[in-house]
Amino acid sequence: MNISVFKYTALSFCIGAVLTAQAAVSPEEAAQLGAKLTPIGAERAGNAAGTIPEWTGGLPVNAGKVDERGFLEDPFAQDKPLFVITSENLEQYKDQLSDGQVAMFNRYPETFKMPIYQSRRSAALPDDIYARAKVSALKTIAADGGYAVDHFNESRYYAFPIPKTGLEVQWNHVTRYRGGNLQRVITQATPQVNGAFTPIRFDETVAAPQDLPDLPAGKGENIVSYFKQQVTAPSRLAGNVLLVYETLDQVKEPRSAWVYNAGQRRVRRAPQVDYDGPGTAADGLRTTDNFDMFSGAPDRYDWQLVGKREMYIPYNSYKLDSPDLQYTDIIKPGHLNQDHTRYELHRVWEVVATVKPEARHIYAKRTMYFDEDTWQLAIVDHYDGRGQLWRVAEGHMQQYYHAQAPAYTLEVIYDLNAGRYLALGMKNEERHSFKFDVPARFSDFTPAALRNSGVR
Numbered sequence: 001m002n003i004s005v006f007k008y009t010a011l012s013f014c015i016g017a018v019l020t021a022q023a024a025v026s027p028e029e030a031a032q033l034g035a036k037l038t039p040i041g042a043e044r045a046g047n048a049a050g051t052i053p054e055w056t057g058g059l060p061v062n063a064g065k066v067d068e069r070g071f072l073e074d075p076f077a078q079d080k081p082l083f084v085i086t087s088e089n090l091e092q093y094k095d096q097l098s099d100g101q102v103a104m105f106n107r108y109p110e111t112f113k114m115p116i117y118q119s120r121r122s123a124a125l126p127d128d129i130y131a132r133a134k135v136s137a138l139k140t141i142a143a144d145g146g147y148a149v150d151h152f153n154e155s156r157y158y159a160f161p162i163p164k165t166g167l168e169v170q171w172n173h174v175t176r177y178r179g180g181n182l183q184r185v186i187t188q189a190t191p192q193v194n195g196a197f198t199p200i201r202f203d204e205t206v207a208a209p210q211d212l213p214d215l216p217a218g219k220g221e222n223i224v225s226y227f228k229q230q231v232t233a234p235s236r237l238a239g240n241v242l243l244v245y246e247t248l249d250q251v252k253e254p255r256s257a258w259v260y261n262a263g264q265r266r267v268r269r270a271p272q273v274d275y276d277g278p279g280t281a282a283d284g285l286r287t288t289d290n291f292d293m294f295s296g297a298p299d300r301y302d303w304q305l306v307g308k309r310e311m312y313i314p315y316n317s318y319k320l321d322s323p324d325l326q327y328t329d330i331i332k333p334g335h336l337n338q339d340h341t342r343y344e345l346h347r348v349w350e351v352v353a354t355v356k357p358e359a360r361h362i363y364a365k366r367t368m369y370f371d372e373d374t375w376q377l378a379i380v381d382h383y384d385g386r387g388q389l390w391r392v393a394e395g396h397m398q399q400y401y402h403a404q405a406p407a408y409t410l411e412v413i414y415d416l417n418a419g420r421y422l423a424l425g426m427k428n429e430e431r432h433s434f435k436f437d438v439p440a441r442f443s444d445f446t447p448a449a450l451r452n453s454g455v456r
Contacts, residue, residue: 024136024137024138024139024140024142024160024162024164024168025137025138025164029137029162030134030137030138030162032162033130033133033137033162034130034134037161037162038055038123038373039125039130039133039134039161040125040129040130040133040158040161040172040373041133041161041163041172041375042347042372042373043055043347043372047347051119051310052119052310052345052346053119053120053121055121055373056121058123058124058125058373058401059075059399059401060124061401061402062401062402063075063399063401064401069323069433070432070434070435071322071323071433072318072321072400072402072433073318074319074322075122075318075401076117076118077318077319079117079118079120080117081115081116081117082116083116084113084116085097085105085113085114085116085343086105086112087106087109087110090102090105093312096310096312096345097312098311098379098392099367099381099389100367100380100381100389100391100392100393100414101114101312101379101392103416104335104392104416107334107414107419111334111338112334113338114312114341115338115341115342115343116312116345117315117316117342118344119315119344119345120315120344121346122315122316122398122399122401122406123371123373123374124399124401124404125177125404125405126177126404129157129158129177132155132157132158133155133158134161135154136152136157136160136161136175137160137161137162139151139152139154139155140152140159140160142160142165143249144249144251146165146167146168146303147167147249147250147297147298147299148249148250148252149171149175149248149249152175152248156175156208157175157177158172158176158177158375159171159172159174163349164305165303166303166304166305166306166351166352166353167303168305169305169351169375170298170351170353170368172375173293173294173375173377174295175224176375176376176406177405178208178225178405178407179400179403179404179405179434179436180208180211180403180405180436180437180438181205181206181207181208181212181436181437181438181439182204182205182207182435183204183434183435184204184427184433185201185202185204185431186202186204186424186425186426186427186430187199187200187201187202187327187425188201188202188281188282188422188424188425188426189331189426190281190283190285190421190422190423191331191332191333191420191421191423192420193333193334193418193419193420194333195331195334197327197331198234199233199327200233200237201232201233202230202231202232202280203229203230203232204227205227205440206225206227207227207440207445208225208226209223209226209442211440212226212440212441212442212445213441214441215442219442222247222248222249222252222253223245223246223247223248224246224247224248226243226245226246226442226445227243227246228241228242228243228244228444228445228450229241229242229244229280230242231280231281237281239260239262240259240260240261241259241260241262241450242258242259242270242273242280243257243259243445243446243447243450244256244257244273245257245445246295246296250296250297250298251297251299254274254297255273255274255297256269257269257270257271257274258270258450259273259450260451265451267447267448267450272288273288274288274289274296275287275288275289275296276288276289276361276362276363279291279422283420283422285413285415285418285420285421286413286422286424287362287363291424292377292408292411293376293380293393293395293411294366294368294380298353299359300355300356300359300361301353301354301355301361301366302353302354302355302356303351303352304352304353304354305349306350306351306352307349307350308349309347309348310345310347310348311346311348311369311378312344312345313344313348313371313378313394314341314342314343314378314394314395314397315342315344315371315378315397316342316344316398317341317342317396317397317409317410318342318409319340319341319342320336320340320396320409320410321398321410321427321428321433322340322428323433324428325340325428326428326429327426327428330410330423330426331423334419334421335412335414335421336410336412336421336423341396346371346372346378347372348370348372348378349369349372350368350369351367351368351369352365352366352367352368353365353366353368362384363382363383363384363390363391364383364385364387365382365387366380367380367381367383368380371397373406374397374406376395376406376408378394378395378397379392380392380393389416390417391414392413392414393412393413393414394414395411396408396409396410397409400436403434403437407434410425411423411424411425412424
C-alpha cells in the first residue's frame, strides 16, 4: 500500500507526541479505539438481541477469489434471506426503516421489497489507516464553527472517529479511506417511468494529495482529493471532462472545478459544480452534492446529531455487482431489481441537516444515516421546501476485501414525485472492476491536462 505522508512505523511516536496537544477527545477516550470501539470508532460489541454480531476484524484480504476482470467472489454467497419486507408486512419493521424507505413501499406496493440477510460486519482497513484514525482522534479539531478542520494533515483520514456533533459525523464520511488512488469505469442510468434508459459511461480517477509524488510542497494542504471524470458514452457527450479539487475548508477555499467541452475544445471554470448545481448528465435527478451520497461544502446547513439507531441498510452487495448481470437485469421501472439487493441490520448514526434561514438549497432538509463500521452514508431522505419527502438515496456497499476498502457498489436516488430514479456506479458490463492504489501524478490533475484527456 502506497501511503506517503508518513509510515506506519513512525505513527507510535506521532501518537505520543500529540497527547499534550489540543485534542478532539481525551487520551482516555482515544484509548477505546481498537478496544471497546473498533479502530475507526464503531461499537465493537454486538447488540443485546444478538441480531448484530460483534466486529471481529472484518473480511480478510483472501476472503474470496478475484477474477481476471477484478470482480470479487461473493464471500456470503451461501446466505439465504432471513425474511423479505414487503408492503404487506411493512408495519412490523417500520422502526428499523427510514421514512424514505417506508415511502418506497407505499409508492411501489406491488414491486418494492427488501430481502433481509444475516448481518455481516465485513468492514476492514489497513493497519496504518487504523493508526491514522487514532492520530485524528487525538489531534484533529473543528474550525470555523465546525465547517472546517484543523491539525488534520498528519493523519488525513477519519477526522473525528469519536464524534460529538453531526458535522463531525459527516466529516468522517468525507475523509474516509477509499483504497488509495482509485480508477473506475462506471455507468449511470436515469430510466424513464417505463424503465427505458440510455447508459452514460464515465471514466473516473480519484487521487489523494498524499499519494501524488510530484505534488508541489504545500499544494495539497487544504485538499481532500483530486477528481477527474471523462464521459465516454454516448457519443453525443463523449470527450467532455470534469476536473474537481475537493477542499477541506470550503468556506475559506471553495471547491475548484473546470470542464473541458469537446465540442468547443475549450477548458472553462465551472463554478456551478457545487451545492445544488445539476449533476453530470443526470437529467435533473441529482444535485452536485448528491454525488457520493453527500459531498461538497456543508456550510448551508445546520447539522443535528440525533444519535444511533439500528436500521436495515444496503450491505455486502456482491450479488448486485456480479459480472454475470447485464444493466437491464438491474434497471427496472420505478426502482432497482430488488432481487439482486441485500439488506442487513446495522447500527447507524442519524444526522439531520437543515438549511439555514439565510441560505438556500433545493433540499430544505436531509436526514442522513451513516453506517458505523465504515462511516459511509447508507440512506439519505431528502425533503423539499414545503417539508415534503421528495427523494430517497441508497448507498449499496461492499467490502473490496482484496484492497481492504469499503466502497459503494451502486448509488441510487429515487424521486418519489416523478416516479423515476438515477443509478450511478454500475460496472457489471465493464472490462474491469475498480482499480485501487494505482499510480497517479499531480500533473494529470491540472486544467492544462484536460485538453489531452478530452480528445474525441
